[in-house]
Amino acid sequence: MNGVGSDASVSLAVPSDGATLNSPYVQWKGSASGVTIEESGTVNEGAGHYHIMVDADPVEPGETIPSDDQHIHYGTGQNNGVLELEPGDHTLHLQVADGKHTAMALTDTVEVTVEDTASLDLSTSVEGSVVEWDVTAENYTIEPSSEGINGNSGHLHAVIDTDHVPVGDVIPSDANHIHYGDGSTSGSIDLAEQLGDAYEPGEHTIHFQVGTGTHRATMVHAHTTVTTE
Structure with missing residues (x-):
């Protein structure tokens, strides 16, 4: 045919x-x-x-x-x-x-x-405009994007001051979307540097969202609101 x-x-x-x-x-x-x-x-x-x-x-x-x-x-x-x-x-x-x-x-x-057992636990601390973050995954593996598409794994993305990316969409790479394709589960974000002219001290929302090896969004995620100076 x-x-x-x-x-x-x-x-x-x-x-x-x-x-x-x-x-x-x-x-x-x-x-x-x-x-x-x-x-x-x-x-x-x-x-x-x-x-x-x-x-x-x-x-x-x-x-x-x-x-x-x-x-x-x-x-x-x-x-x-x-x-x-x-x-x-x-x-x-x-x-x-x-x-x-x-x-x-x-x-x-x-x-x-x-099953519905995968989850992320997020902890943060703030000094000035810098957010230190650490994510622990339960029943899910955080790995480099180079590992490709696997059933129970992916890599993290930080989504800053905007809505999480809809399931299945490709997560963009810009000032509001940071890719951690190296498999990182902890790090720091200087929001003043990351957001540039759009940055203002005060409350900021950060989602940590798992993407597949091709950066397609899942809703295995955690989020928090931080206050910067």
């Missing part, structure tokens, strides 16, 4: 079949062979984009994949993301469809157990 050979295949590299995931914010990563994963909108021979079915059967080839809470489209051509799942047992199907969302016979299935 659509110029895809009979030897083409896809797989859910993350999470693995039978995995227990300690957070409802489930990281996924797809792998494809013999088919190009690209942005939706145009039907191109030998190409398509990913969908994940949550506790719903794959769609019959040739049928249009619906868009709802159980049929999640990834039309940007991404090969990874973050799902929000309720605690419990779930069946996930990865399926490719063409640029118009017509299902192909390219699927992979995993069964996972989702």
Whole structure:
């Protein structure tokens, strides 16, 4: 179908079949062979984009994949993301469809157990405009972003004086968003230096938010309000 050979295949590299995931914010990563994963909108021979079915059967080839809470489209051509799942047992199907969302016979299935035990504990101290911080993770591993996408791990980002990043979105890198891709779990932030002309002494809100190896946001996070001078 659509110029895809009979030897083409896809797989859910993350999470693995039978995995227990300690957070409802489930990281996924797809792998494809013999088919190009690209942005939706145009039907191109030998190409398509990913969908994940949550506790719903794959769609019959040739049928249009619906868009709802159980049929999640990834039309940007991404090969990874973050799902929000309720605690419990779930069946996930990865399926490719063409640029118009017509299902192909390219699927992979995993069964996972989702728990809600991951958390961050944040402690801070302030001197002048400098915030010293330390994060301890429970039932989650903080590691360098170079480790890639893994089921129960990620790296920290500090989100300053703005809302946390929505789940699955890529966390930006700017004055209000600091990436700790080296796997740091403690450090210091000079808010006057970090925020520049936007800095004023007083109350500041800091979220520490875990991102995946590709900087996609989860809501494994902790936040605090500090008062600087």
